Amino acid sequence: MSTTHVTDDSSSEESVGRRSSPDQNGRTSRNHFRKSSIPLAPPFMVSAPGKVIVYGEHAVVHGKPAMAAAISLRSYLHVHTLTKSSRTVSLFFPDISLSHTWSIDALPWSTFQHPSKKRNYYDLVTALDHELVASLKPHTDAVSPDYPPHERRIHAHTATAFLYLFLSLGSPRSHSCIYSLRSAIPPGAGLGSSASVTVCLATALLLQAHALSGPHPDQPAPESATQLERINRWAFVGECCIHGNPSGIDNTVSTQGKAAVFQRTDYARPPSVRMLRRFPSLPLLLVNTMQVRSTATEVAKVARLREGHPEIADGVLEAIGRVTGSAERVIGRAEEDGAEGVSEGTIRHLGELMGINHGLLVALGVSHPKLERLRALVEQAGVGWTKLTGAGGGGCAITLLDPKGCGMDHSERETKGSEIDVPLMEKGPKMLENGVGGLTQLQRDLEAEGFEKFETILGGDGVGVLYPAVLHNGSEESQEGGEEIDQEKFLSVQGRDGVEKLVGVLGPGRGVREGWRFWTV
Numbered sequence: 001m002s003t004t005h006v007t008d009d010s011s012s013e014e015s016v017g018r019r020s021s022p023d024q025n026g027r028t029s030r031n032h033f034r035k036s037s038i039p040l041a042p043p044f045m046v047s048a049p050g051k052v053i054v055y056g057e058h059a060v061v062h063g064k065p066a067m068a069a070a071i072s073l074r075s076y077l078h079v080h081t082l083t084k085s086s087r088t089v090s091l092f093f094p095d096i097s098l099s100h101t102w103s104i105d106a107l108p109w110s111t112f113q114h115p116s117k118k119r120n121y122y123d124l125v126t127a128l129d130h131e132l133v134a135s136l137k138p139h140t141d142a143v144s145p146d147y148p149p150h151e152r153r154i155h156a157h158t159a160t161a162f163l164y165l166f167l168s169l170g171s172p173r174s175h176s177c178i179y180s181l182r183s184a185i186p187p188g189a190g191l192g193s194s195a196s197v198t199v200c201l202a203t204a205l206l207l208q209a210h211a212l213s214g215p216h217p218d219q220p221a222p223e224s225a226t227q228l229e230r231i232n233r234w235a236f237v238g239e240c241c242i243h244g245n246p247s248g249i250d251n252t253v254s255t256q257g258k259a260a261v262f263q264r265t266d267y268a269r270p271p272s273v274r275m276l277r278r279f280p281s282l283p284l285l286l287v288n289t290m291q292v293r294s295t296a297t298e299v300a301k302v303a304r305l306r307e308g309h310p311e312i313a314d315g316v317l318e319a320i321g322r323v324t325g326s327a328e329r330v331i332g333r334a335e336e337d338g339a340e341g342v343s344e345g346t347i348r349h350l351g352e353l354m355g356i357n358h359g360l361l362v363a364l365g366v367s368h369p370k371l372e373r374l375r376a377l378v379e380q381a382g383v384g385w386t387k388l389t390g391a392g393g394g395g396c397a398i399t400l401l402d403p404k405g406c407g408m409d410h411s412e413r414e415t416k417g418s419e420i421d422v423p424l425m426e427k428g429p430k431m432l433e434n435g436v437g438g439l440t441q442l443q444r445d446l447e448a449e450g451f452e453k454f455e456t457i458l459g460g461d462g463v464g465v466l467y468p469a470v471l472h473n474g475s476e477e478s479q480e481g482g483e484e485i486d487q488e489k490f491l492s493v494q495g496r497d498g499v500e501k502l503v504g505v506l507g508p509g510r511g512v513r514e515g516w517r518f519w520t521v
């Protein structure tokens with residue numbers, strides 16, 4: 001793919017209208033859509049995955065290692081460039097009911113472009129510049145004035161992330177554009193939704209600034225790695241706008257995909273990232289307690305605990321780091337053995353580590369009664385080990401199912417040693433559905449108590465690009481060179497399933513759909 005996206009054409013008119021279109025939950029909200037235009041560049045799309053943290057959340061903010069893997073739930077950003085005569089930039093994020101348009105000329109370019117502030121796209125930006133954030137405030141204060149304070153805060157943080165990147169990577173001559181985002185990742189549930197959003201935004205803006213090459217199939221791995229690194233650095237900056245003090249693990253895994261052990265001991269230097277290329281195929285279950293919370297709040301809780309009880313809190317964080325270390329060694333041995341299966345002993349060891357990790361997170365004060373209830377249900381059923389994943393305070397938990405406890409016979413118990421892209425999570429939900437005894441009961445209890453069970457695949461691709469936004473979807477339009485995904489179509493499809501069906505990176509057979517491209521390392 002070339003990076004020359006923006007052509008010059010000032011001959012056409014662009015208008016932005018309003019219509020009703022459903023959000024991810026099928027609710028109807030008012031969204032802008034494009035009525036007619038001859039765009040400067042074809043619409044294109046970017047997609048980035050969420051993640052689960054298998055071990056080490058919170059401790060990773062304080063310099064300890066953590067292990068995480070990309071999931072197949074993803075965010076999708078549609079980019080529609082307007083004509084040269086338009087001077088506006090718009091965000092339509094219907095999942096969180098955010099829609100706003102700014103005048104490009106009114107944005108604080110002089111502050112962002114001041115020689116003392118101006119950053120290059122290849123700079124290692126490790127922290128937010130608070131003067132720059134302050135210069136955005138009048139522009140983010142103007143967003144969603146009639147919404148309740150909690151939603152306004154969410155909108156303001158999201159808008160800050162976007163504007164910070166737009167003004168850092170763009171220029172006063174940036175073209176008018178509409179950025180529409182929909183996601184299959186539940187927000188604020190521990191699955192890295194914010195990182196997937198900022199990875200999409202950073203990628204789109206870098207592409208528009210001609211600061212990325214590819215992705216293309218023959219791209220050498222080192223060149224791909226450079227592009228991913230560039231995206232990841234700016235996505236981290238976006239994460240800082242949304243949740244204050246991120247470690248960088250979420251945006252790293254969302255950018256590069258697969259699975260990794262991540263550690264950042266010094267915020268002024270790049271983190272160490274050890275890719276896990278042969279992550280074992282484990283019977284995992286991912287359950288959302290449906291208790292929404294904010295990562296920023298949970299991270300701040302741990303910081304406060306550290307202030308009040310430094311030695312004790314540091315001891316707990318150190319212990320979590322050791323849990324991750326032990327898990328990495330066990331997984332490393334399984335990788336070295338190249339064994340086709342994960343032994344029962346390995347599963348037990350990893351499960352016990354999950355139990356310990358959760359207990360330590362409880363000690364840090366980041367669990368929630370709903371997470372404890374979920375753990376009790378799994379315990380009662382005697383089918384495995386559960387820990388919260390992500391920031392806690394609600395959100396999601398992962399359960400490593402114990403094949404023995406689930407009453408599976410040996411053939412069902414065998415799990416395949418795998419390259420990283422082999423389905424890792426799909427066994428959990430299947431075991432739940434086909435299971436006997438404790439599993440059947442657990443399935444009933446989860447439903448009765450309003451928990452949501454997710455089926456996802458671990459270790460898939462990182463950020464991907466669909467340029468132009470055209471796919472072969474089997475529709476009539478597809479027969480003639482592909483179906484163009486315009487903004488209206490993208491915003492009109494119903495729910496997560498509709499988005500996946502229209503533009504999903506994974507096709508019906510769960511292989512990568514033709515058209516989507518990735519930087520591979």
Ligand SMILES: Nc1ncnc2c1ncn2[C@@H]1O[C@H](COP(=O)(O)OP(=O)(O)OP(=O)(O)O)[C@@H](O)[C@H]1O
Pocket residue numbers: 093094095096154157158181182183185186187188189190191192193194195197242243250293294295296389390391392
């Ligand atoms: N679908 C979406 N559309 C727009 N913005 C979103 C969407 N999903 C998430 N976000 C952004 O991410 C924020 C949620 O981020 P938060 O860090 O609290 O949760 P998370 O990233 O899902 O969890 P964790 O960091 O524990 O993995 C939202 O407030 C919003 O700014």
Ligand SMILES: C[C@@](O)(CCO)CC(=O)[O-]
Pocket residue numbers: 053056057058059060061190192245246247248249250295299390391
């Ligand atoms: C809680 C935390 O460790 C994980 C959030 O997914 C925060 C972070 O690492 O940025």
